[in-house]
Amino acid sequence: MTLAQTEITLPGPGPGRVRAWTATLSGGDVTRLVALATVALVFIGFAVTTRGFFTSWNILNVIEQSAIPGILALAMALVILTGGSDVQTGGIDLSLAANMGLSAAIFAVALRAGWGEPAALAATLGAGMLVGVVNGLAVVRLGILPLLATLAMSNIVGGLELVLTENTVIPATSPILNVLSAGSFLGLSSLTWVLILVSTLAAVILHASPPGLRLYATGGHPEAARAAGVSVGRLILGSYAVAGFTAAFAAILSVSRLSASSTGTGEMLLSILAAALLGTVFSRRGVPTVAGTLIAVLFIGFLSNGFQLKGLSSNWVSGVQGALILAVVAATALNRRKGG
Amino acid sequence: MSIALPRAGLIGERLAASALLIAFAGLFLFFALSAPAFLTAGNLKNILVNNVAILGVVAIGMTFVVKSGGIDLSTGVALDAAGFGFAFALTAAIAAPLAISLGLAAALVVGAVNVLLIARLRLNPFLATLALLFIGQSAQRLLTGGGSPIYLGNRSYADVLGAIGRSDLLGIPTPVIVLALVAALAFVILHRGRLGREISAIGAAPEAAHYSGISTTFVLARVWLIAALLSGIAGILLTATVRSYIPMSGNGYLLDAIGAAFIGTTLRRDGRPSVHGTLIGVLLLGVVRNGLLLIGWNFYWQQVGIGVLVFAVLALSYGLRREGRH
Numbered sequence: 219m220t221l222a223q224t225e226i227t228l229p230g231p232g233p234g235r236v237r238a239w240t241a242t243l244s245g246g247d248v249t250r251l252v253a254l255a256t257v258a259l260v261f262i263g264f265a266v267t268t269r270g271f272f273t274s275w276n277i278l279n280v281i282e283q284s285a286i287p288g289i290l291a292l293a294m295a296l297v298i299l300t301g302g303s304d305v306q307t308g309g310i311d312l313s314l315a316a317n318m319g320l321s322a323a324i325f326a327v328a329l330r331a332g333w334g335e336p337a338a339l340a341a342t343l344g345a346g347m348l349v350g351v352v353n354g355l356a357v358v359r360l361g362i363l364p365l366l367a368t369l370a371m372s373n374i375v376g377g378l379e380l381v382l383t384e385n386t387v388i389p390a391t392s393p394i395l396n397v398l399s400a401g402s403f404l405g406l407s408s409l410t411w412v413l414i415l416v417s418t419l420a421a422v423i424l425h426a427s428p429p430g431l432r433l434y435a436t437g438g439h440p441e442a443a444r445a446a447g448v449s450v451g452r453l454i455l456g457s458y459a460v461a462g463f464t465a466a467f468a469a470i471l472s473v474s475r476l477s478a479s480s481t482g483t484g485e486m487l488l489s490i491l492a493a494a495l496l497g498t499v500f501s502r503r504g505v506p507t508v509a510g511t512l513i514a515v516l517f518i519g520f521l522s523n524g525f526q527l528k529g530l531s532s533n534w535v536s537g538v539q540g541a542l543i544l545a546v547v548a549a550t551a552l553n554r555r556k557g558g
Numbered sequence: 559m560s561i562a563l564p565r566a567g568l569i570g571e572r573l574a575a576s577a578l579l580i581a582f583a584g585l586f587l588f589f590a591l592s593a594p595a596f597l598t599a600g601n602l603k604n605i606l607v608n609n610v611a612i613l614g615v616v617a618i619g620m621t622f623v624v625k626s627g628g629i630d631l632s633t634g635v636a637l638d639a640a641g642f643g644f645a646f647a648l649t650a651a652i653a654a655p656l657a658i659s660l661g662l663a664a665a666l667v668v669g670a671v672n673v674l675l676i677a678r679l680r681l682n683p684f685l686a687t688l689a690l691l692f693i694g695q696s697a698q699r700l701l702t703g704g705g706s707p708i709y710l711g712n713r714s715y716a717d718v719l720g721a722i723g724r725s726d727l728l729g730i731p732t733p734v735i736v737l738a739l740v741a742a743l744a745f746v747i748l749h750r751g752r753l754g755r756e757i758s759a760i761g762a763a764p765e766a767a768h769y770s771g772i773s774t775t776f777v778l779a780r781v782w783l784i785a786a787l788l789s790g791i792a793g794i795l796l797t798a799t800v801r802s803y804i805p806m807s808g809n810g811y812l813l814d815a816i817g818a819a820f821i822g823t824t825l826r827r828d829g830r831p832s833v834h835g836t837l838i839g840v841l842l843l844g845v846v847r848n849g850l851l852l853i854g855w856n857f858y859w860q861q862v863g864i865g866v867l868v869f870a871v872l873a874l875s876y877g878l879r880r881e882g883r884h
Contacts, residue, residue, distance in 0.1 A: 312813075356869070362876045365629075366820045369813060370872060373865030380858035488631075488688065495685050533704060537696025544675070544689040551681050 252549045253499045256542070257517050264524035271527050278410065284519040285413040286468050286475070287490060290314055291515050292420050293464035294494035295506035299424075300457035301357070301364055302437045303498070303505070309437065309454065310364050311461050313353060313372035315490060319483030320379040321346040321469035326388040326479035335392050343466045349375055350462015354455035376484050389478045398474035409471060416467075421508040433457065434505065492543060493518055499546050517542075577875035578824045578835070582842050585867070589849030596852050603731065609844030611733035612792045612799070614837060616811045617818040618744045619788030621836045624819045625748065626781045627761035628676065628683035632668060633815055634808030635694030636786040640665040640793030642701065645708040645803035654718040661797075662790040668694070669786025677778035691809075698805040708803040715801070723798035733795050740788060745833045747784075757781055758830070814843055817868060824875035842871070 265272035294314055301309015321342050328338035349371065356367035401408040424430040435443035436453045444450050473479060493514040500510035518539060525535050590597040616633055623630040644661030652660070668690065675686040699705050710719060725732045748754040756777045759767040768774050792811070797803050821842065822835025846867050850860045 356873065360873050360877045362872045363820060366817070366872055367869070369817055369820075370865050370869040372813075374862055374869065375865075377858055377861030377863075377865055381862060384858070488691065492688055492692070495682075495688070531700075531704075533699035534696055536692040537700075540689040540692030540694075540696070543685065543692065544681075547681055547685045547689070548675070548679060551679060 247502060249504075249549070250500060250502055253546050254513075256546055256549070257513060260517070260524075260542070261520060264520065264527075268524055268527045271524055276523065276527070278406065280519045280523045281413070281516065282407050282409045283523075284515050285409040286471050287486065287493065287519075288413050288512060288515040289416050289464060289468045289471070290318065290486070290490045291493040291497070291511050292416065292508065293461040293468075294490050295497060295508070295511045296420070296424075296433075296464075297364075297457050297461050298494055298498075299437045299506040300433045300454055302440065307363055307365075309357075309457065310368060310491075311350075311353060311458065312365065312368040312487060312491075313349060313375050314368075314461060314465050315487035316372040316376040316379065316484045317346055317349045317462055317465035318469045318472065318486070319480070320349070320375045320382070321466035322473050322479040322483065323379045323382045323388065325470060325473050326390040327382055329390045329392055330388060335394055338392070339394070339470065342470060343463060346466020346469065347459055347463040350459040350465070351455070353462065354458030357458065358451045358455045372484065372487070379483075383479060383481065385481055387476075387478045387480060390473050391477060395470075395474040395477065398471060399477065409475070412471060416464075417508055417512055424508055429453075437505070489518065489539075492539070496543055496546065572827070573878045575825060575827050575875075577878060578821065578838055578842070578871060581867075581871045581874065582838060582845070585842070585849065586845055589845065589852065593849060593852035596849055601848070601852070605844050605848045606734045607731045607799075609847055610840055611731070611737045612795050613811055613814055613818065613843070614737045614840045615740050615788050615792040615795065617815040617836045617840050618740055618833055619785035619792075620815040620819040621744070621822070621831045621833055622748065622757065622781045622788075623683070623785050624816075624823075624831045625754075625761050626757045626778060627764060628778075628781075629816065630672070630683065630687050630782075630785055631812065632672060632687040632690040632694065633785065633789045634806070634810070634812045635690055636665040636668040636789035637793040637796065637808030637811065638694065638698055638803075638806060639668050640790035641797040641803040641808070642698065642708070642805075644794050644797050645710055648710060648715055648718065649708060654721075657718075658794055661794050662787060665786050665790025665793060666783060668789075669783045672782040672786065673779040676782060677775050695806060702805050705805045707805065710797070710801045710803075719798040719801050722795065723801075733799065736791065736795060740791065741833055741837055744788075748833055753777065753780060761830070814840075818843060821868065821871065824872065843868075 270276055294311060297309045297311045297314075299309070303309075324345050325338055325342040328341050329335075333341070353364075353368050353371055356362045356371075357364050360367075398408045398412070403411060406414075424433065432443065432448045433453055435446065435448055436450045440450050472483075494506055494511055496517075497511035497514035498504050498506050500513050501507040521539060521542070522535050525532070525538070595601055616637065620630055620633060640661040642661075643664030644657050647657035647660045648654070671690060672683075672687065675681045675690075676683050702708070722732060727735055748757065756767070756772045759770070759772055760774055760777055764774065789808070793808065796807065818839030819831050819836050821839035822837070823829050823831050825835035825838060826832055843864065846864050847860060850863045855863060
C-alpha cells in the first residue's frame with residue numbers, strides 16, 4: 219500500500235513540494251514531533267489556565283513525586299527494549315510493582331527485627347534481584363513467555379509480601395531513610411537527585427555504551443544479534459535481574475518517603491507499564507528510551523497534578539490519562555503508516 | 559515447525575503437552591487425599607460455580623483474542639459495563655430480558671471501541687486496551703459517584719437474579735450451564751469453523767493471512783466483539799451472583815483470564831491457545847484455590863501457592879518442550 223502511494227506522489231510539481239518538505243522528516247521524526255507537541259500543549263495549557271501550576275515549587279514537587287514511578291518505568295523500559303516489543307512474546311515484567319512491595323516489606327521487617335542498616339539493605343536488594351534472576355531464568359533457560367512467567371511471579375511475590383506483613387503497614391526508620399526523605403542539595407530533594415542520577419546512569423549505559431547497543435540489538439532482532447556474537451540469553455537474563463534490583467532500590471525510596479512499607483503496591487503496575495509503553499512514541503524508532511520514558515512519567519505526573527490544582531474531581535484523572543495515551547498512540551500509528 | 563522435529567524430540571514435546579493434564583490430575587488427587595471435604599459433590603459444585611464459571615467465560619473470550627495475536631486488558635471494563643448496564647436497568651424498573659440485553663449492549667460498546675482501535679486503526683492491542691482500562695475506571699467512578707456499588711438486595715429483583723445466579727437445571731447450576739454452552743459454541747467456532755481458521759492464520763502470520771485473501775479487519779472485528787460479548791455475559795452472571803454491581807470488580811478476572819488462556823497454550827504441541835486448554839487452565843486455578851483453602855492455607859499463602867504451582871506447571875511444560883528441541 220505504501221509502495222503504491224509513493225509511486226503516485228513522486229511526480230507532479232504541486233503536491234510534490236509539500237511532500238518534499240515532509241520527506242526531509244522521516245515518519246519517526248513527525249511522530250515524535252506530534253507526540254512532543256501534545257505534551258507541550260498540555261503543559262502550556264495548564265501553565266496558562268491553572269494558578270499555582272507553573273511555579274518552581276510545584277514543578278519540583280511533581281518531579282520528586284515522579285522519582286519512584288520513574289525509576290520503575292525505566293526498569294520496565296529496560297526489560298521491554300531487551301526482550302522485544304511483541305505484544306505476546308516480547309519482554310515484559312508484570313512482577314515489577316509487586317516486587318517493590320515485597321522488597322519494601324523485607325526492608326521494614328528487617329529493620330523492625332533489629333537488623334543493622336547494611337544487612338537490611340543487602341537483604342532487600344538481594345531479594346529484589348533474586349526475583350529478577352528467577353524471572354530471567356524462567357524466560358531464558360525454560361523459554362516461558364515473559365508475560366506468563368512474570369505474571370505467576372507477581373502472584374508469588376505479592377503473596378509473600380502479604381505473608382510477611384499480614385497486610386499491615388510496617389513503620390520503619392533508619393539514618394539512610396532520613397537522608398533520603400529529608401535531605402536536599404542545591405535546592406533539590408534527595409529523591410529528585412536519585413532520579414537524576416539513575417536516569418543519567420541509564421542513559422549512559424543504554425545510549426552511549428557498547429552494552430547499550432547490544433541490548434537494543436537483542437530486542438530489535440535477536441537472531442541478527444546472536445549471529446553478530448551478542449550473547450542474547452545472558453543480556454535478557456541480565457535485564458530481568460537489573461529490573462528486580464531496581465524494584466528493590468525503588469522500594470527503599472518508597473519506605474523512606476512513607477517511613478513505612480505500604481500495602482497495595484501491585485496497583486502501580488499498570489501506570490508503570492503505561493509510562494514505559496507511552497515512552498516509546500517519543501523515540502524515533504518507536505523503542506523504549508530513557509528520555510522517552512522520563513517524558514512519559516513526567517507527563518502523567520503533571521497531568522494528575524494539573525487536574526488536582528484545577529480542583530477537578532480525581533475521578534477524571536485516569537480517564538483523561540487513558541484518552542491521552544490513546545490520542546498519542548493513534549497519532550503515532552497513523553503517522554507511521556503515512557510516513558511509511 | 560513441529561513436522562521437522564526429530565523423533566526423539568517428539569517424545570519431549572508430547573510430554574510437554576501433557577504436563578498440564580498430569581499436573582491437574584496430580585493436584586486433584588493430592589487434594590482429594592489430603593482434604594476430606596474436597597471430593598464431595600457439594601464442594602465440586604462450589605468450585606464450578608464460584609471459581610470456574612465466570613472466569614471460564616471471560617477466559618474463553620480472552621482465548622479468541624490471544625489466538626488472533628492480541629491481548630485484551632479491557633476485558634474487565636466490558637464485564638463491568640455489562641454489570642452496570644444490567645444493574646442500572648433493573649433499578650430503573652426495566653424488565654429482566656431487556657435489562658440483560660442492555661447490559662450485553664453496554665459490553666458490546668466496549669468491544670466496538672476495540673474494533674475501531676485495533677481492527678480498524680491497527681493500534682497495538684496492549685496499548686489500546688490499556689488506555690481503555692484507564693478510561694473504563696474513570697467512567698465507572700463518574701457513573702457511580704466515585705465508586706459506590708449498586709445494591710440489588712431489594713426483594714423485587716430476587717426472582718430475576720435468583721433465576722440467573724442460583725437456579726439449576728437437573729442439578730447443574732445455571733452459570734455452569736452457561737459456561738458449557740459458551741465453551742461448546744466457542745469450540746465449534748474456533749476449532750471447527752472457517753472463522754477459527756482465519757483467526758488462527760492472523761495470529762500466526764498476519765502478513766501471510768492478508769495476502770492469502772483473509773479480510774483481517776473483519777475477522778479481528780468479530781474477535782473483539784466476541785470477546786466483549788463473553789465478558790458481558792460474565793458481567794451479568796457476576797452481578798446476579800453477588801446481587802450487586804461493584805465498580806471495577808471486573809479487573810479481578812483480568813490476570814487470571816490471561817493466565818488461564820496462556821496456561822492452556824501448553825496443552826498443544828504448537829503452543830497455540832485453544833478453548834479446551836483454556837478450560838483446563840481455569841479448572842486448574844479453581845481447584846488449586848479451593849484445595850489450598852481446604853487444607854487450611856490462609857489467603858496470603860494461597861496466593862503464594864497458586865503462583866508457585868502455576869510457575870511449576872509452566873516450567874515443566876516449557877522446559878520439556880525445550881528439551882525436545884535440543
